[in-house]
Amino acid sequence: MADREDALREHAVIHLPTVEDTEAFGRRLAVDLVAGDLVVLDGPLGAGKTALARGIAAGLGVQGRVSSPTFIIAREHRAGERPDGGAPVAMVHVDAYRLGLGADRAATFDELDALDLDTDLAGAVVVVEWGEGIVEHLTDRHLLVRLRREPESDVRTAQWGRVS
Ligand SMILES: Nc1ncnc2c1ncn2[C@@H]1O[C@H](COP(=O)(O)OP(=O)(O)OP(=O)(O)O)[C@@H](O)[C@H]1O
Numbered sequence: 806m807a808d809r810e811d812a813l814r815e816h817a818v819i820h821l822p823t824v825e826d827t828e829a830f831g832r833r834l835a836v837d838l839v840a841g842d843l844v845v846l847d848g849p850l851g852a853g854k855t856a857l858a859r860g861i862a863a864g865l866g867v868q869g870r871v872s873s874p875t876f877i878i879a880r881e882h883r884a885g886e887r888p889d890g891g892a893p894v895a896m897v898h899v900d901a902y903r904l905g906l907g908a909d910r911a912a913t914f915d916e917l918d919a920l921d922l923d924t925d926l927a928g929a930v931v932v933v934e935w936g937e938g939i940v941e942h943l944t945d946r947h948l949l950v951r952l953r954r955e956p957e958s959d960v961r962t963a964q965w966g967r968v969s
């Protein structure tokens with residue numbers, strides 16, 4: 806498996822001064838996403854992971870509003886018309902943080918497996934918030950996005966790359 810840090814050096818660091826920039830970055834990422842892709846959004850509380858997921862959903866043209874899955878740990882979005890004209894694909898938005906990361910990783914794994922979603926994960930784009938450290942074990946290939954918040958400012962930065 807290619808080193809995660811190497812993958813993150815694949816692209817220049819992106820500056821995201823506003824939430825609109827974060828969403829636009831998500832729409833851009835979506836253009837290259839296909840069924841079976843796993844996207845791992847890593848970043849501290851309030852880094853903009855859900856905003857990025859919203860942009861990805863818009864770029865994929867999936868149905869339903871993206872919000873923080875507080876009570877539902879995984880939200881399924883049915884395929885819609887893709888603005889880029891690509892093959893329609895569903896999206897599953899998972900909040901791995903609320904699955905219990907930090908407590909017991911083995912238990913977290915079981916929870917992810919036990920979700921028993923209606924959506925066939927191999928036929929969807931799966932976007933996981935706070936997934937680094939857990940979800941990477943589920944599949945060897947994923948698109949990793951690391952979001953950071955600069956101290957004392959609203960400016961976010963993103964590093965990203967394909968871990969293969
Ligand atoms: N440049 C920016 N990019 C993304 N979000 C921003 C930015 N500036 C301000 N925000 C705001 O930061 C807040 C947190 O964003 P968001 O919910 O996407 O973060 P998160 O990483 O998903 O948080 P959590 O860890 O709670 O899941 C939102 O209110 C959002 O509007």
Ligand SMILES: [Mg+2]
Binds near residue numbers: 854855934
């Ligand atoms: Mg969130």
